């Protein structure tokens with residue numbers, strides 16, 4: 001697949017909605033960044049571009065997690081501490097991905113890191129985020 005044929009690797013659909021417009025729109029932004037990072041890492045040849053995008057992704061992930069945690073706190077969500085721990089682990093994983101890029105290892109390690117990018121945020125949304133969405137009655 002060349003850069004020109006590139007289609008988005010992951011796509012937000014209503015099946016990923018947590019029932020809160022602000023959080024959904026932040027998830028869309030994250031997924032857009034993940035798609036761009038995927039393209040830069042695996043389809044383009046510029047490590048510099050991948051590094052720029054992964055830095056943006058780390059920053060925005062941080063921002064988004066802070067927003068989500070504040071929202072969960074305001075909502076009185078009882079499993080907030082656990083959710084925080086999971087967020088910290090996700091951040092650590094994306095920082096590891098950055099190290100792989102900086103060390104020039106991301107492209108050659110192929111499918112493992114592609115798999116990581118494909119699942120990193122989507123599984124979190126469908127797993128832990130859906131738990132609070134259901135508990136707080138944001139979605140069925």
Ligand SMILES: [Fe+2]
Pocket residue numbers: 068083087124128129
């Ligand atoms: Fe979350």
